[in-house]
Amino acid sequence: MMNIAEFKERLTLYEKLMRLDKPIGTLLLLWPTLWALWIATSGEPELLLVWIFALGTLLMRSAGCVINDYADRDFDPHVLRTRDRPLAARTVSVREALTLAAALIFCSFLLVLPIFREVWWLTLIAVFLAGSYPFTKRFFALPQAYLGVAFGFGIPMAFAAATGEVGRLGWTLLLANVFWALAYDTEYAMVDREDDLKIGIRTAAITFGRFDVAAVMICYAATLGILAAVGRELGYGLPYFGGLVVAAAVAGYHYTLIRSRDRDGCFAAFRHNKWFGAAIFAGIVAELNLRLWF
Numbered sequence: 001m002m003n004i005a006e007f008k009e010r011l012t013l014y015e016k017l018m019r020l021d022k023p024i025g026t027l028l029l030l031w032p033t034l035w036a037l038w039i040a041t042s043g044e045p046e047l048l049l050v051w052i053f054a055l056g057t058l059l060m061r062s063a064g065c066v067i068n069d070y071a072d073r074d075f076d077p078h079v080l081r082t083r084d085r086p087l088a089a090r091t092v093s094v095r096e097a098l099t100l101a102a103a104l105i106f107c108s109f110l111l112v113l114p115i116f117r118e119v120w121w122l123t124l125i126a127v128f129l130a131g132s133y134p135f136t137k138r139f140f141a142l143p144q145a146y147l148g149v150a151f152g153f154g155i156p157m158a159f160a161a162a163t164g165e166v167g168r169l170g171w172t173l174l175l176a177n178v179f180w181a182l183a184y185d186t187e188y189a190m191v192d193r194e195d196d197l198k199i200g201i202r203t204a205a206i207t208f209g210r211f212d213v214a215a216v217m218i219c220y221a222a223t224l225g226i227l228a229a230v231g232r233e234l235g236y237g238l239p240y241f242g243g244l245v246v247a248a249a250v251a252g253y254h255y256t257l258i259r260s261r262d263r264d265g266c267f268a269a270f271r272h273n274k275w276f277g278a279a280i281f282a283g284i285v286a287e288l289n290l291r292l293w294f
């Protein structure tokens with residue numbers, strides 16, 4: 001029977017497997033979900049919905065990390081940045097990892113039961129996307145685009161939960177998130193490019209080659225361009241577009257970090273994307289709050 005010290009050690013390993021010690025991934029899922037919730041409800045989301053989507057984001061991101069490490073368990077030992085992950089280091093068994101992933105997914109599904117039935121079906125799609133993404137790196141030249149759909153699927157779910165349907169606006173915001181994910185996860189892939197080339201993993205950083213920096217900046221521009229079009233369609237004003245300007249400045253700062261393709265700089269740019277998403281959300285909240293007050 002496991003003693004207290006061993007139990008604590010297992011919990012620490014599970015925490016590491018779920019990346020609870022690295023919240024950046026959760027934020028990259030949460031920000032676009034919150035964009036959608038606030039836009040879909042005109043700035044007045046129900047507290048229950050906010051709580052469900054915030055906790056659901058954490059659970060699904062954690063499950064996705066476990067599945068990703070399961071899929072990459074034979075590749076990660078050969079990559080400097082990932083060789084100490086629990087599955088790569090064989091400190092957690094495959095059975096433990098799959099059981100943990102199943103438990104996280106089950107809890108995520110329980111969360112959406114109080115919401116519209118439309119969201120149930122979208123949840124199943126979200127689970128499929130999260131579970132299949134890690135395997136796209138074997139054959140898809142731009143797995144980061146697939147990741148953008150998986151990471152952004154909280155957007156259509158938020159619209160369905162708030163309004164009963166996704167609509168064109170929800171899918172447009174999802175498209176913006178695909179370009180954003182292409183930008184930040186290409187920065188992330190630039191960190192591991194040499195290792196990925198050796199082991200045969202496909203990434204956007206490898207596909208874009210010497211045009212990687214330009215591609216990242218084009219993707220940022222596409223994200224902001226789509227969001228600007230959304231703002232114009234909704235009749236948003238200065239606060240919203242001010243948020244986009246701040247996000248553009250953040251993207252410009254990322255250019256200074258990645259232009260030399262230094263590993264540390266690229267990883268810093270990836271992690272800094274929490275401020276890109278936060279700037280956009282702040283602009284949405286400011287815009288809609290002013291409308292509610294005046």
